[in-house]
Amino acid sequence: MDVNRVKQILSSSADIEVLYNGMSVWIDQINEDSTTATVHLRGPLEERSVVEISELQEH
Numbered sequence: 001m002d003v004n005r006v007k008q009i010l011s012s013s014a015d016i017e018v019l020y021n022g023m024s025v026w027i028d029q030i031n032e033d034s035t036t037a038t039v040h041l042r043g044p045l046e047e048r049s050v051v052e053i054s055e056l057q058e059h
Contacts, residue, residue, distance in 0.1 A: 001056040003034050009058075017059040020051055027056070 001018075009016050010027060018025055018039075025039040028048060037056065040048045 001053055001058060003030060003053055005058065006030055006037055006053055006056065019057045019059050020049075020055060024059070025056075 006027060007030065009018065010030070018027055020039060024042045026042055028038040028040060030037050030053070031050065035053055036050050037053050038048050038050055039056075040046055
């Protein structure tokens with residue numbers, strides 16, 4: 001995925017599924033370097049991770 005698509009997803013009201021390593025995640029924010037994003041798994045766990053935007057996939 002690219003940074004422009006992540007920005008579109010963040011500004012959208014639609015529920016767009018994004019995968020990281022095959023797991024469904026919510027994107028919380030794009031980080032200042034514009035190559036990483038903070039995400040957390042969908043579901044009860046709120047643990048956040050910083051991941052490379054290029055590793056995110058739209059499902």
